[in-house]
Amino acid sequence: MTAIAVFSPSVSSAALSASLSHHSSHAHHYPGAGRPGTRSGSSVRIASAPARPRTIRASGQEEVSVHAHTRTFEFNREQHEPGSTTFLSAQTLQERHVTNVLDLQQLVPNLTIQSEGGSSAPSFYLRGIGMQDYTQNNMPSVMTYFDGVAYPVASMSSGMMFDVSSVAVQAGPVGFTHGLADTGGEVRIESNAPTKTFHYGVNEDLASYYRSKTTAYISGPITSNLQYRIAGQTLQGGAFRFNRDTGQKIGNANVGALRGRLAWQPDAKTNIDLIGSWSMDRSDATASTLLEDLSNPAHAGRDSNIYATSWSLNPKFANLVGISPKSIPSFNNVTWNIALKGNRDLGFAHLKTLSSFSQQQRHEYVDRDALEYRSGDTYFAGNTNVFAQQVILEGKPLLKGRFHWLAGLYYNRVRSFGANWFDMTDYTGYFRETSHNQPQQNFSQFATLAYDITKKLNLQFSLEHQSDDRQLVGDTINQYYFQNTAAQLKQCGGYVNCTTSRSYARHGSLTNQFSGKVSLSYQFNRNILVYASVARGVKPGGFATNTTVSEVQVEPFKPEWVMTYEAGAKTEFFDHKLRINGTLFYNQYHDKQMLGSIVIPGVPTAATQEGIPGMYSMYVNVPHSKTWGTEINIAAHPIRGLSFSQNIGYLRGTYTDYQQVDQQAVAAHYASTGRYASYVTSFNGSDMGMPKLTLSGSASYDTLPLWRHYKLNFEVNYSYRTQQNSLQPRGSGLYVVPSYFLLGASVTFRPLNNRWFVTAYASNLTGRRYLTVVSTIATTSLTAVSGDPRFVGGRFGFDF
Numbered sequence: 001m002t003a004i005a006v007f008s009p010s011v012s013s014a015a016l017s018a019s020l021s022h023h024s025s026h027a028h029h030y031p032g033a034g035r036p037g038t039r040s041g042s043s044v045r046i047a048s049a050p051a052r053p054r055t056i057r058a059s060g061q062e063e064v065s066v067h068a069h070t071r072t073f074e075f076n077r078e079q080h081e082p083g084s085t086t087f088l089s090a091q092t093l094q095e096r097h098v099t100n101v102l103d104l105q106q107l108v109p110n111l112t113i114q115s116e117g118g119s120s121a122p123s124f125y126l127r128g129i130g131m132q133d134y135t136q137n138n139m140p141s142v143m144t145y146f147d148g149v150a151y152p153v154a155s156m157s158s159g160m161m162f163d164v165s166s167v168a169v170q171a172g173p174v175g176f177t178h179g180l181a182d183t184g185g186e187v188r189i190e191s192n193a194p195t196k197t198f199h200y201g202v203n204e205d206l207a208s209y210y211r212s213k214t215t216a217y218i219s220g221p222i223t224s225n226l227q228y229r230i231a232g233q234t235l236q237g238g239a240f241r242f243n244r245d246t247g248q249k250i251g252n253a254n255v256g257a258l259r260g261r262l263a264w265q266p267d268a269k270t271n272i273d274l275i276g277s278w279s280m281d282r283s284d285a286t287a288s289t290l291l292e293d294l295s296n297p298a299h300a301g302r303d304s305n306i307y308a309t310s311w312s313l314n315p316k317f318a319n320l321v322g323i324s325p326k327s328i329p330s331f332n333n334v335t336w337n338i339a340l341k342g343n344r345d346l347g348f349a350h351l352k353t354l355s356s357f358s359q360q361q362r363h364e365y366v367d368r369d370a371l372e373y374r375s376g377d378t379y380f381a382g383n384t385n386v387f388a389q390q391v392i393l394e395g396k397p398l399l400k401g402r403f404h405w406l407a408g409l410y411y412n413r414v415r416s417f418g419a420n421w422f423d424m425t426d427y428t429g430y431f432r433e434t435s436h437n438q439p440q441q442n443f444s445q446f447a448t449l450a451y452d453i454t455k456k457l458n459l460q461f462s463l464e465h466q467s468d469d470r471q472l473v474g475d476t477i478n479q480y481y482f483q484n485t486a487a488q489l490k491q492c493g494g495y496v497n498c499t500t501s502r503s504y505a506r507h508g509s510l511t512n513q514f515s516g517k518v519s520l521s522y523q524f525n526r527n528i529l530v531y532a533s534v535a536r537g538v539k540p541g542g543f544a545t546n547t548t549v550s551e552v553q554v555e556p557f558k559p560e561w562v563m564t565y566e567a568g569a570k571t572e573f574f575d576h577k578l579r580i581n582g583t584l585f586y587n588q589y590h591d592k593q594m595l596g597s598i599v600i601p602g603v604p605t606a607a608t609q610e611g612i613p614g615m616y617s618m619y620v621n622v623p624h625s626k627t628w629g630t631e632i633n634i635a636a637h638p639i640r641g642l643s644f645s646q647n648i649g650y651l652r653g654t655y656t657d658y659q660q661v662d663q664q665a666v667a668a669h670y671a672s673t674g675r676y677a678s679y680v681t682s683f684n685g686s687d688m689g690m691p692k693l694t695l696s697g698s699a700s701y702d703t704l705p706l707w708r709h710y711k712l713n714f715e716v717n718y719s720y721r722t723q724q725n726s727l728q729p730r731g732s733g734l735y736v737v738p739s740y741f742l743l744g745a746s747v748t749f750r751p752l753n754n755r756w757f758v759t760a761y762a763s764n765l766t767g768r769r770y771l772t773v774v775s776t777i778a779t780t781s782l783t784a785v786s787g788d789p790r791f792v793g794g795r796f797g798f799d800f
Contacts (some may be wrong), residue, residue, distance in 0.1 A: 073635055084583040087167070100158060104187065111649075112125040114773040119136065128587065136418075138154075148390075152414060156335060160233055169187050177392075181464050194228050194229040195227060200219070201800065209239055214233065226265075229260070235254075255279065261273065275338070285367075290308075290309070307786055314374055332364070337359075338357055341353065355388070377422070379420075381419045383416070384417075385415050390409070405449050411441070413441045414470075419433060430481045436472055456523045457522050458522075464514065475503070509542060517536070533564075536561065550611045588624070589625045596617070596618065596620035599661055622658045629652055642699075652687075660681055665679035755798055758796045768787075770787045772785050
């Protein structure tokens with residue numbers, strides 16, 4: 001059947017398309033709340049009642065039913081689902097230049113995503129729940145899903161986002177209808193599915209700093225019940241940072257990715273979807289700018305230009321790790337995935353299965369100190385693979401359609417190898433290598449039940465149990481000495497070159513806990529839904545792996561868990577011209593996983609049962625903290641062609657029970673006595689450092705037809721984030737990321753049939769210079785990552 005779009009002043013093409021596909025297969029009813037088993041993981045989609053359909057006869061005697069209605073917003077069905085999930089459309093992602101998950105923090109309230117130490121691994125914080133995974137080997141507090149496949153290692157989620165149909169960001173405990181349980185939430189990214197009619201398109205984006213992004217796809221039928229889609233993207237250029245000593249540019253992207261999908265319908269009750277993806281990232285690393293050189297004496301002052309940086313690769317270090325001595329900080333990463341999804345109507349239930357295998361090979365050279373001085377040069381090599389199997393049974397409604405149920409099983413098996421090299425020859429006089437293997441597996445069971453107490457009132461109950469078993473195997477540290485100094489000759493027994501090695505015992509971490517959720521929702525009428533929920537979420541424990549120098553550092557840290565209380569409303573007014581969704585939340589955060597320090601008391605030359613006395617960095621569990629706040633999403637279409645959107649996030653967080661090592665006091669005591677002793681500082685009542693206010697919004701206007709066949713669109717957008725600490729309890733000063741405001745704008749010319757377009761745009765229109773991350777100290781310096789400068793560009797493409 002050929003689809004024909006009918007345009008009306010009150011109907012957008014996107015809404016009309018969604019209505020066509022939805023109303024063809026769903027009955028229309030208005031019970032008070034949700035059902036299990038939907039994309040948001042909270043409830044079933046409820047359709048809006050359509051107006052009387054019109055039938056249009058196309059060529060070839062095909063008939064197309066078109067439902068005209070007054071809804072003008074996207075994600076209409078999600079309005080009848082309890083929960084505060086933020087949904088982003090493909091158009092929004094394109095207009096805001098979203099190319100990977102790091103860009104989402106400018107669009108989603110109370111979301112912070114930042115690169116870890118200039119690497120490709122992101123750290124997620126949602127409503128203040130998150131973990132700074134400095135060692136990049138632990139499960140994130142916010143899980144990322146690509147086409148339903150969970151990535152339990154954060155670095156695997158850093159790939160390119162292209163040919164995407166939608167993104168959903170759900171806050172709070174998750175894992176009750178699919179995948180893995182987690183404390184902070186999840187990010188679900190869905191790619192475009194194959195189509196039953198032939199389509200193809202190309203999109204080219206050219207901008208400042210020689211940045212180029214090309215996207216292409218082709219989609220269509222192979223047979224009447226087999227369809228395909230192939231999409232790809234390449235991103236090149238864009239370097240705006242430079243070496244303060246030589247002027248050399250750094251930051252060019254060099255990324256390519258492909259995705260293929262096959263959809264097969266062997267019979268009327270079965271759907272099978274095969275998805276394969278591959279990406280390669282050979283980009284320059286994200287270079288930092290210097291805030292303070294803590295060396296004594298200092299080698300450089302604070303950078304006056306936040307795009308300045310520096311590096312200097314030691315040829316001996318390059319030879320040791322196997323890269324060219326002429327290398328600049330850069331990545332060489334390959335990630336691929338294959339997934340097989342099935343859906344079978346069994347009559348009494350739908351059977352949904354997912355089998356997937358993912359692998360990532362990482363090789364990353366990063367200069368963490370932003371200095372020519374060799375104190376923080378690092379090289380990471382890793383190989384991670386993840387096998388996952390999921391089976392879900394979503395039952396047909398019972399008790400006259402009032403009772404709904406879903407049950408499922410999820411299993412994953414992870415095998416991960418990692419090796420970290422550090423060049424500290426100008427600081428300690430040696431190279432250090434730490435390597436490890438980390439096998440792990442997770443087996444989860446979940447069930448969700450929903451009951452319509454009345455036609456408007458719904459009660460939902462979810463329960464999840466997970467058994468997570470992970471181990472640290474073969475953790476080994478090697479130190480390479482090669483300098484002809486008295487200290488090293490003594491260390492090496494009179495030889496100029498030598499290597500010392502130490503291996504640590506096998507350690508394990510077992511998490512065997514329950515998560516749960518109870519929610520109540522009430523549908524006052526078709527335009528107003530209110531809801532409240534209480535949920536408990538758990539995230540497994542883990543290990544620190546990158547700088548092991550004592551047995552105590554490889555001890556596992558405990559699981560973290562959170563109790564979340566939430567209440568909200570979803571509303572529409574003025575004949576669906578104004579939408580206001582809002583929520584209030586409160587989190588009791590227990591055993592938060594955080595990078596900290598411990599002290600083994602005593603004299604370093606006299607080992608104790610706990611280990612060699614000293615002060616060591618490692619992950620610790622913060623006994624208790626709390627976060628609370630609100631989120632508001634507003635969208636409006638006051639007149640034809642004019643639309644507004646506004647997201648508001650307000651967040652506060654404090655530590656209520658947290659004592660941490662006072663490193664300065666410990667160091668001072670050791671300097672005066674030659675012994676280590678533990679001194680702690682109480683951070684009870686201290687702020688947790690998250691931005692208190694996150695805002696984003698846009699305004700868009702479509703003109704009336706020009707020359708009968710064309711139209712112009714004018715769009716402006718902004719984002720604002722208030723001051724952020726480094727998300728560690730250090731107070732203020734150098735560790736603060738100042739507030740910043742970003743403004744963007746675009747103008748697009750296209751025909752009414754949307755077959756092609758030409759866009760001129762600018763991001764960071766005012767040229768604001770701002771920081772996005774203040775890193776932890778890299779041996780002898782404190783650094784930060786600068787945000788993008790102004791980019792001015794053009795985008796053009798066609799879709800047929």
